[in-house]
Each structure stands twice: as structure tokens, then as C-alpha cells.
Amino acid sequence: MLRRCCHRREPHRPIESQIGRATAGWALGIDYAGRVPPLDAVVVGSGPNGLAAAIVIAQTGRRVVVLEAEDTPGGGCRSAELTLPGFVHDVCSAVHPFALASPVFRSLPLHAYGLEWIEPTAMLAHPLDDGRVALIHRTVAATAAALERDARAYSNVIGGVVEAWPRIERQVLGPLGVPRHPIALARFGLQALQPAESFARRRFTTDGGRAMFAGIAAHSMLPLTMPPTAGIGLVLAAMAHVAGWSIPRGGAQSVTNALIAHLRALGGEVVTGRAVRSIDELPEARAVLCDLSPRPLLRIAGHRFPTRFRRALERYRYGMGVFKVDWALDGPVPWRNPECARSATVHLGGTLQEIAMSERASWKGHVAPNPFVLLVQPTLFDPSRAPAGRHVVWAYCHVPRGSTADMLPSIEQQIDRFAPGFRDRVLARSVMGPADLERHNANYVGGDIGAGATTLAQFFTRPTWRTYSTPVGGLYICSASTPPGVGVHGMCGYFAAHRALSEVLRD
Ligand SMILES: Cc1cc2nc3c(=O)[nH]c(=O)nc-3n(C[C@H](O)[C@H](O)[C@H](O)COP(=O)(O)OP(=O)(O)OC[C@H]3O[C@@H](n4cnc5c(N)ncnc54)[C@H](O)[C@@H]3O)c2cc1C
Numbered sequence: 190m191l192r193r194c195c196h197r198r199e200p201h202r203p204i205e206s207q208i209g210r211a212t213a214g215w216a217l218g219i220d221y222a223g224r225v226p227p228l229d230a231v232v233v234g235s236g237p238n239g240l241a242a243a244i245v246i247a248q249t250g251r252r253v254v255v256l257e258a259e260d261t262p263g264g265g266c267r268s269a270e271l272t273l274p275g276f277v278h279d280v281c282s283a284v285h286p287f288a289l290a291s292p293v294f295r296s297l298p299l300h301a302y303g304l305e306w307i308e309p310t311a312m313l314a315h316p317l318d319d320g321r322v323a324l325i326h327r328t329v330a331a332t333a334a335a336l337e338r339d340a341r342a343y344s345n346v347i348g349g350v351v352e353a354w355p356r357i358e359r360q361v362l363g364p365l366g367v368p369r370h371p372i373a374l375a376r377f378g379l380q381a382l383q384p385a386e387s388f389a390r391r392r393f394t395t396d397g398g399r400a401m402f403a404g405i406a407a408h409s410m411l412p413l414t415m416p417p418t419a420g421i422g423l424v425l426a427a428m429a430h431v432a433g434w435s436i437p438r439g440g441a442q443s444v445t446n447a448l449i450a451h452l453r454a455l456g457g458e459v460v461t462g463r464a465v466r467s468i469d470e471l472p473e474a475r476a477v478l479c480d481l482s483p484r485p486l487l488r489i490a491g492h493r494f495p496t497r498f499r500r501a502l503e504r505y506r507y508g509m510g511v512f513k514v515d516w517a518l519d520g521p522v523p524w525r526n527p528e529c530a531r532s533a534t535v536h537l538g539g540t541l542q543e544i545a546m547s548e549r550a551s552w553k554g555h556v557a558p559n560p561f562v563l564l565v566q567p568t569l570f571d572p573s574r575a576p577a578g579r580h581v582v583w584a585y586c587h588v589p590r591g592s593t594a595d596m597l598p599s600i601e602q603q604i605d606r607f608a609p610g611f612r613d614r615v616l617a618r619s620v621m622g623p624a625d626l627e628r629h630n631a632n633y634v635g636g637d638i639g640a641g642a643t644t645l646a647q648f649f650t651r652p653t654w655r656t657y658s659t660p661v662g663g664l665y666i667c668s669a670s671t672p673p674g675v676g677v678h679g680m681c682g683y684f685a686a687h688r689a690l691s692e693v694l695r696d
Contacts, residue, residue, distance in 0.1 A: 237288075237444065242667040249690060252456065291678035307436050315404050317397060364649070403545060434532075434534055438571055440567070448679075476689040511587060511638050535564045547560050556592065563584060
């Protein structure tokens, strides 16, 4: 237990002494004297995992509050006018297949709180220098048909994962456990545990098929010669068909707003502008769940951990950083091949070889001259996010962790390569390097948006073998630094909350 006293028998204490800051709209049952009963759980951080954890606890009728350091809630799932008034950009996440596939989000009535999904015509576009574009469509069959010589490979490889998904979902989107479908899992695992580069060369024969798979696997933020990059490529590609690479109307903030509205309806609350400096200053609660990666967790709770656990967290490995640019444009991106406008997501990196070189360079601490660029053009499908005829575009590339290199020219050069004249459309830019990302969210150490490298060693046992638990009774970790890792899905929060409910919140 974090606090030893039995809060149920304690008299109600003034709200200010519990959270150190009164908030409008407090919904925890203030009595006539302006006091609230003690809390069951405090969540530090309002990212999608923190909010999911709070919701799971509030669903049981327990009292929970989320404390968020920033003035706006949502962590990696926020939107803001980063460039010009009326242009709504996604600060971090933009495309949300995992939010749609997530068992916890699927179970919540988020549409009742205004969340509306937009499915682009195609899930992904990957242009090549010869003018062709490899597209992922919503169905495996349509995608395979367009891949010509790779049609059968795509149906077998990606179609196989899609077909097996209902049997492997629990293992892929959760911590290690006894599999209910060991044969399906073993079949998936044998492919998933391979490096993407050799896997793509073996399974696909066309430039388009190989490059497309390499681009998807590069979301792993690992060199494509490392396992389990094939697994990350397989799962993300399968998500295009299982769930869709969709965008929320109004931007990522709509996901957060719906989660918060639901949490409030359950009696929970979110307090923003409340950076937690030490767990010792938290209001009394039986459980504290930290939506934090190891480095910021050590800052607020390191003094309470035994040396061994502290060292294990200190050894946790962060991965590459990210350099991100948002543009306000006076028109759509002028793609050489208009097929690129069929998808919100466009991967710009040319061939498998080129993408593999870019990722390897960043991992090894070098700045790639032609970085692999991930681009999202949401206003083609959601015009509400910019003034009439105008557009927002979001893109990033991977860089060495903590890099201070200015990647703006290289990123714009990559876009111009497939969309000549792009720069002429720019009205304004917002640029965020690794240090800016970390300043806005302590979890992204050195700009690592994955809250830790997804190496094999850190895949199943993030951030330590304890996953959600810590040696301090009642203190849990619920961030993307726990399984199943990066992405807007809330599953880390879901599992951490269930751990707390089965331990310190049992009665
Ligand atoms: C540039 C970028 C692009 C991305 N693109 C996508 C995408 O397209 N699709 C996708 O699914 N995912 C994407 N992601 C990843 C996704 O955003 C994260 O995996 C996800 O947000 C992790 O959620 P979380 O709840 O674990 O933590 P976070 O979202 O990181 O939230 C943690 C919260 O804790 C708060 N906090 C930190 N320290 C304290 C403290 N001491 N006191 C109080 N609060 C604190 C932070 O301010 C933050 O709000 C992207 C991330 C970035 C940065």
C-alpha cells in the first residue's frame, strides 16, 4: 500500500489537501462542506493509457482522479493549432488502427461522446520513383490484386495474420500469458520473430511489395535487420484489414475528449496543469498508476524503489528519436501520382534498401541523408480541420535519440521527390525535434515516441519482468512502456488497472 491508513474510516478531508488544487467540474461527490471522500486511485498522466486505466477503475464504482502535467489532456493523443488559426494539427498520434482494434476502446461507448471515425479510401500509399504507387486497400483481396506478382504472397502472409487475428489478438495486445490458441500463435510467432528486411526479400518479389512491407515495419523504430521488426510489420499491415488505418474526425483530441467525457460520466475526474514532482505529494489513495516511462517514473518515485528495481529501470533502453514537422498548406499536396491522395497515410522512402539504410543509420547514431518519412494528410478526408481549400499535413522521420540535427530540409526534399512543388504550397510550419517532444511529454526520452525500444528483450517484459507492478505496494506502471507497448489503444492502462483491481483494490 502506498498509504497505510484505512481511508474508508477516515473523516472526509478538504479537496485542496487531497490534490493540492481545486478544479471546476469536480465530480467526485463533494459534500455540503466542500469536502470529498478519499480516493481509491490516482493516475499520473492523461495519455490514452492513463485514461483507459482510470475508466476501468471507475467502471467498478471506485473513485479515481487523473493528474496531468500539461494544460491540455491526452499526452500523445492531442490536437492543436500548431501553425495558423483554424488549422488543427495532431501534436502526436494521427492514424489510429489500434484504437479501433483495441478490445478496451471497442467496449466503450465513445461514439456517444462525439468520437467519429473516418476511413480513407485506401489505408496506405507508398510511391516509388518510377511513378507507380503501392496501395493497401481495406480488403486483403483488393490489395493483393493490385500487387500483381506479389498477390499470392500478400494473401498468404498478411491474409494469414488477418485470418488468425481473433485467435492471437489477446497475446499480441497484452502481456505474456498462457495462449488459448497455441498453434495459431506459434505459426504467427515463427514469422513475427524475424527481421523485416530478410523476411520481405524472401516473401515478396516486387519492388512495390518489398518497399511497402519495409515502410510498415519501419514503424518499429528499429533497424530492419533486427527481430521482431517483421512482427511489427505483419501486425500493422493486418490492422489495415482488421480495423482500418482510420482518423478521428476533428483530430486525435476527439479520442481523448471522448475518453474524458466517459470517465466523467463514471464519476472520475481529470486535473490538468498538475505536474507531479514526487509520489509523496499525491493525495491519499490505495492505488497509484503512473502513465510514465521509466525515466520520469524514477524522477517521482525512484527514492521509494529498492536498488535492484531502480537499476533495472535505469537500464531500460530508449530507442531512436523523432523529428516532426506540421505544415499549413494553401492546397493539397501536389502528388506526382494522384493515387497518393487516396490515403491519409503516405510512406516516403523509395525502396526497401533505402528504407533499411535510413533506419539503420538512425539506430547507429547517424543522421540519414534521405530519411524514411511517414506523412499524414488528414484534411483530404476531414476538411473540418482547416479553412476551406486549405490543408494540414503531418510528417516525421526517425533520428538518433536526442539528435539536434535540423531535418526540415531533408524531410521537405523527400516530399518534393514524390510531390514536386510541395514547398510552394506551404503557408506555415511547426517543427519539433527530439528535445521539443520530450519537453512536451516527459515519456518521450530523447524523442523516442515509443516510450522505449521495442527490441526482443523489451517486447514482452517492458519495462521489467514485473511489467505493470513495482516493488512498492499499490504503485503501478500503466504507460506504453508496458505491454503491449506503443500506440493509442489503452491496453497498457487496461491491464495495469486490472492488476491493481485484483491486488490492492480488491475489496
Ligand atoms: C509524433 C508522434 C506520432 C505518433 N503517431 C502515432 C499514430 O499515428 N498512431 C498511434 O497509435 N500512436 C502514435 N504515437 C504513439 C502514441 O501517441 C503513444 O504510444 C501513446 O500516446 C502512449 O500513450 P500513454 O498513455 O502510454 O502515454 P502518453 O500519451 O505519453 O501520456 C503520458 C502523459 O503523462 C503526462 N505526464 C508525464 N509526466 C507527468 C508528471 N510528472 N505529472 C503529471 N503528468 C505527467 C504527460 O504530459 C502525458 O500527458 C505517436 C507519438 C508521437 C509522439
